[in-house]
Amino acid sequence: MSADTALMPIPGTVDPVPVHRAGAPPRADGRVELVGKSKEAIRAALADAGLEPKQAKLRAKQIWHWIYNRGVSDFAAMTDIAKAQHGWLAERFAITRPDVVEAQVSNDGTRKWLLKTHDGHEFEMVFIPDADRGTLCVSSQVGCTLNCRFCHTGTMALVRNLEPAEIVGQVMLARDALGEWPKPGEENHGAEGRMLTNIVMMGMGEPLYNFDNVRDALKIVMDGDGLGLSKRRITLSTSGVVPMMEKAGEEIGVNLAVSLHAVTKEVRDEIVPLNRKYGIEELLSACAAYPGANNARRITFEYVMLKDKNDSDADARELVRLIKAYKLPAKVNLIPFNPWPGAAYECSTPERIRAFSGIVFDAGISAPVRTPRGRDIDAACGQLKTAAEKKRRSEVLNAGE
Ligand code: SAH
Ligand code: SF4
Numbered sequence: 001m002s003a004d005t006a007l008m009p010i011p012g013t014v015d016p017v018p019v020h021r022a023g024a025p026p027r028a029d030g031r032v033e034l035v036g037k038s039k040e041a042i043r044a045a046l047a048d049a050g051l052e053p054k055q056a057k058l059r060a061k062q063i064w065h066w067i068y069n070r071g072v073s074d075f076a077a078m079t080d081i082a083k084a085q086h087g088w089l090a091e092r093f094a095i096t097r098p099d100v101v102e103a104q105v106s107n108d109g110t111r112k113w114l115l116k117t118h119d120g121h122e123f124e125m126v127f128i129p130d131a132d133r134g135t136l137c138v139s140s141q142v143g144c145t146l147n148c149r150f151c152h153t154g155t156m157a158l159v160r161n162l163e164p165a166e167i168v169g170q171v172m173l174a175r176d177a178l179g180e181w182p183k184p185g186e187e188n189h190g191a192e193g194r195m196l197t198n199i200v201m202m203g204m205g206e207p208l209y210n211f212d213n214v215r216d217a218l219k220i221v222m223d224g225d226g227l228g229l230s231k232r233r234i235t236l237s238t239s240g241v242v243p244m245m246e247k248a249g250e251e252i253g254v255n256l257a258v259s260l261h262a263v264t265k266e267v268r269d270e271i272v273p274l275n276r277k278y279g280i281e282e283l284l285s286a287c288a289a290y291p292g293a294n295n296a297r298r299i300t301f302e303y304v305m306l307k308d309k310n311d312s313d314a315d316a317r318e319l320v321r322l323i324k325a326y327k328l329p330a331k332v333n334l335i336p337f338n339p340w341p342g343a344a345y346e347c348s349t350p351e352r353i354r355a356f357s358g359i360v361f362d363a364g365i366s367a368p369v370r371t372p373r374g375r376d377i378d379a380a381c382g383q384l385k386t387a388a389e390k391k392r393r394s395e396v397l398n399a400g401e
Contacts, residue, residue, distance in 0.1 A: 023213070024163045025119055031094040035172065036164030036217060039064045049092050059085075067095055068226040071172060071181035097173040098123075098166055110374030111177075114386060115170070117142070121160055122386040123204050125170045126379045127178075127196070134178075134195040138170045139384070140214050141205025146239055148259075149271050150304055152340040152385040153204045161210040167217035171199065171227060199229060201236040202257070204384050208241035208248060215252050222254075231255075237302065242278040242286045249291035256290050257300040257333070258283065262310045263318040271309070284326040298329045304337050304382070305348035305356070316359035323365060331366040338372055338380040 027033060032045055043060035047053060062080055066072040073095040075086045098115035101122060105111050111127040126137040143156030175181055178195045199221065201207040207214045218234060220226045236248060237257040249256070260283075262268035268275040275283075293299050303319070305311050323330045334357055337347040348356070353369055360367035372380045 023161050024117060024166070027094060027118055029094070031092060033094050033096060033163075033165045034063065035067060035095055035097075036166070036168045036220065038216070038220065045093070063089075064226070068220065068223070069182065070184075071175055073097070096165070097169045097176065100173070103177070104377040104379070106374040106377045106379060108373055108376075110377070110379050112374060112377050112379035113173070113177075115173070117160075117162070117166055121158075122389075123162065124379075124384045124386060125174070125203055126374060126384070127174055128373050129195060133197045135198040135200055136171060136174050136196055137200050137203045138167060139203030139205055140167065140201055140207040140210045143389075144205050145209065146206050146272075146274050148239060148261075148273070150261075150306060150337060150343065150345050151382040152343070153382065156204075156385055156389050159205075161213055162205070164213050164217040164220070167213060168220050168227070170203075171196075171221055171229075175227075197229075198233045199235070200257075201234075201254075202381065206239055206241065207236050208238045208244040211244055211247070215248075218252050218254060232297070235300070237300075239272055239274050240278050240283045241274070242282050245286040245290060249293075253292055255297060255300070256287070256293065257302055258287060259304075260301045260319075261304050263315055263322060267310050271304075271306070280322070284322060284328065287328055287330075288326045293329050295329045298331045301330055301332045302335055303332055304335045305353050306337050307346040307348045307352070309345060311348040311352050311356055313355065313359060316356045320360055320363040320365060324363075331368075332360050334367060334369045335381055336369065336372055338375060338383050340378070340383055340385070 034042055034045070037045065039060050042063055043056050046056040046059055051059060059081065062078065066078050072078060075081070075089045075093075075095075078086070081089070096118070098117060100113055101116050102114040103111065109129045113125045114122055115125060116122050121142045123139045123142045125139060128135045128137065139162060141159055141161055143159040144151070144153045145159050147154045174196055180194050180196060201214065214236070221229050222231050222234065231254045234254040235257050236252065236254050237259060238245065238248075239259045245256070259272065261272055263280070265275070265279060268280060287293070287299050290299060301319075301323070303310070319332065334353060336353060337345055339347065357367045357369055370381075374380055375383070378384070
């Protein structure tokens with residue numbers, strides 16, 4: 001099967017739920033990728049290739065350490081593994097990152113990378129530096145099937161799930177670029193003293209439609225013996241895939257963000273079509289049941305500010321009412337709409353956003369307005385769509401179709 005037939009076209013406005021979606025084909029060079037594998041999976045791969053059980057176990061432990069604690073991608077640099085074995089390993093196994101097609105820096109310091117999978121699919125990753133933290137915005141899929149009407153990613157024609165290697169690989173690539181691997185002799189300090197301190201699963205794709213790969217990748221990112229980032233510094237954002245939310249809390253346990261964006265069925269049905277499948281009541285009940293949410297670890301409700309669509313005082317009051325009715329430990333993140341060519345909406349005025357925020361805040365719920373970052377390089381929320389896709393589209397438009 002060629003790579004292209006393994007891709008899923010967008011099936012309609014409402015995607016049918018967590019169906020299995022095509023993943024990556026094997027590498028063209030036949031080598032097995034080790035990034036994204038647990039220590040146990042590395043052991044099994046080594047044993048499959050013919051290493052004695054005891055050797056496989058020892059080598060898995062050493063290789064794991066080199067990959068995740070030192071950022072090494074060349075077997076020849078693994079000094080505690082016999083030189084004679086380096087070639088044997090390199091013939092059979094790969095330790096890679098996604099390919100970098102292009103790296104851009106915004107005038108506000110935000111960085112965006114256009115990346116490519118080994119089978120040629122492009123996706124994006126963003127790094128947002130702040131005074132006291134640095135947040136990496138990681139993609140979970142190439143494109144997205146959910147077609148939210150205000151989101152550029154949702155207009156991408158093809159979708160493929162990213163593999164654990166490609167998800168963990170984004171974090172490793174960011175560490176490469178920021179020069180943040182511990183030096184020999186240094187311990188792995190997790191986030192301490194680093195530029196990359198936080199991760200948000202808010203890049204391209206719906207993470208809960210690629211649950212197993214996202215879970216396996218984040219387990220490695222959180223493993224104290226792996227990349228060592230605390231679950232408190234990781235946030236998973238979902239547009240509301242209700243049946244997967246409890247499982248996410250139990251099996252991943254990171255902070256939850258929910259893309260609510262509207263408080264009435266009519267408006268949410270229009271802007272987040274998944275709402276026709278899982279309505280607001282169901283979604284908020286799932287939030288109330290989310291394992292690990294409490295007043296110290298609140299659920300973030302994301303709310304994109306769309307002019308004359310979802311931004312009235314009545315909307316703000318209804319938002320407060322819903323949060324209180326479901327007794328949700330919540331904070332609200334107001335996101336000014338980031339425009340893209342052809343989008344059907346406009347951003348609310350700054351006065352409207354302030355008034356909305358004020359109503360929510362006066363009800364005792366934190367409601368900061370998110371400052372758009374990296375808009376000049378199309379790196380802001382909802383602007384991610386690869387250049388190749390943008391170009392294809394403009395070619396079609398120019399051809400007058
Ligand atoms: N698919 C997931 C995570 C990725 S999107 C989700 O939808 O939650 C990250 C956030 O950016 C979501 O809250 C999303 O709704 C928001 N977003 C999408 N397009 C946007 C745009 N054009 N302007 C502002 N925010 C946008
Ligand atoms: Fe997909 Fe999230 Fe964009 Fe909706 S907002 S289309 S779920 S990436």
